[in-house]
Amino acid sequence: MGARPAIREDRPIAQADGDLLDLRFRALLAEPEWKTLPLAVRRRFTKRMKSGDTVVYRGHVIEIETRPLGRLLAFAARMIGGPLPLVFAPGAAVVTVTEDAIGRGQVWTRMYVRRAGFPQVIHSAKRFAGPTGLEEHIGGGVGMALTVAAEDRALVFRSAFYFATLAGVRLRLPQWLEPGALTIVHRDLGHGRFAFTLALDHPLFGRLIGQNATFRDAPAEEARDV
Numbered sequence: 001m002g003a004r005p006a007i008r009e010d011r012p013i014a015q016a017d018g019d020l021l022d023l024r025f026r027a028l029l030a031e032p033e034w035k036t037l038p039l040a041v042r043r044r045f046t047k048r049m050k051s052g053d054t055v056v057y058r059g060h061v062i063e064i065e066t067r068p069l070g071r072l073l074a075f076a077a078r079m080i081g082g083p084l085p086l087v088f089a090p091g092a093a094v095v096t097v098t099e100d101a102i103g104r105g106q107v108w109t110r111m112y113v114r115r116a117g118f119p120q121v122i123h124s125a126k127r128f129a130g131p132t133g134l135e136e137h138i139g140g141g142v143g144m145a146l147t148v149a150a151e152d153r154a155l156v157f158r159s160a161f162y163f164a165t166l167a168g169v170r171l172r173l174p175q176w177l178e179p180g181a182l183t184i185v186h187r188d189l190g191h192g193r194f195a196f197t198l199a200l201d202h203p204l205f206g207r208l209i210g211q212n213a214t215f216r217d218a219p220a221e222e223a224r225d226v
Contacts, residue, residue: 022048024105024128025148033150038188041155044217045186049099057095059196059215061112064088070200070208073179081139084200085211086120087112093213095196103127103137132160141165144182154187180208192217 025045026034034042049055066074066088074084092113100107105127112120125137130145134157137143145160159182162173180202187195198211 022046025134028133028148029150036150036153037155038153040188040190040192040194040217041153041186044194045155049097051099051101053098055097055218057097057215057218059093059095059213061085061087061090061093061211061213063090063210063212065207065210067205067208069202069205073200073208079140080142081123082120083122083124083138084209085112085122085198087114089115091115093215095215100125100127104129154185156186157184158182180205189214 023046026042047055064085064087070084071088074082074086077084078086094111096109096111098107098109103125105125107123107125110122112122114120123139126146127135127137129135132145132147134146134148135143136146142162142164144162146157147160149156149158159178162178163170164173165171180200183197183199183201185195185197187197189195193214193216196211196213196215198209199207200209201207
């Protein structure tokens with residue numbers, strides 16, 4: 001696995017209209033790769049929220065597939081905050097993104113509406129750190145390093161390895177303890193819409209969890225060339 005380009009800039013660049021341009025995701029890709037992404041994708045991943053602001057994406061889960069082992073894993077993961085979907089039927093969904101001042105990254109919150117009862121809410125923090133340049137912290141000291149690629153005009157995140165922090169010491173999980181390879185794809189659908197797909201694939205047991213959802217841009221989003 002080749003080394004990722006070094007992150008060139010961690011602070012936001014002020015635009016003439018007072019907006020903030022966030023270069024942290026952009027710096028994880030070579031410039032030719034970045035330019036293959038649709039403008040709408042580049043815009044979403046170069047927007048840094050000002051202090052106290054939140055970007056909200058509303059949408060629907062179109063399809064979800066699970067195996068019994070995948071459901072068992074999702075329920076067991078509640079001990080570290082419930083990072084995997086526990087709503088196994090299509091329905092409304094909301095994603096919010098806020099700046100994480102402490103972790104120097106972003107907090108992503110996903111809400112999945114149930115047919116009965118309270119929605120499931122998942123929190124995770126993306127931090128621009130580690131050997132791949134990006135980590136996802138999912139709770140209980142557990143997280144994963146992510147690689148980022150531009151493939152077929154989509155932005156693709158893949159788990160490189162998992163880690164856990166015990167007594168202040170970070171330990172990389174051995175491969176046999178990993179829940180599987182996680183792949184997340186962000187693909188623009190045009191007209192302010194995008195698809196979000198999640199797949200957790202185990203080398204022995206196949207696809208444990210798969211989720212397809214579509215979302216709409218926040219109403220205040222405006223196009224700009226980045």
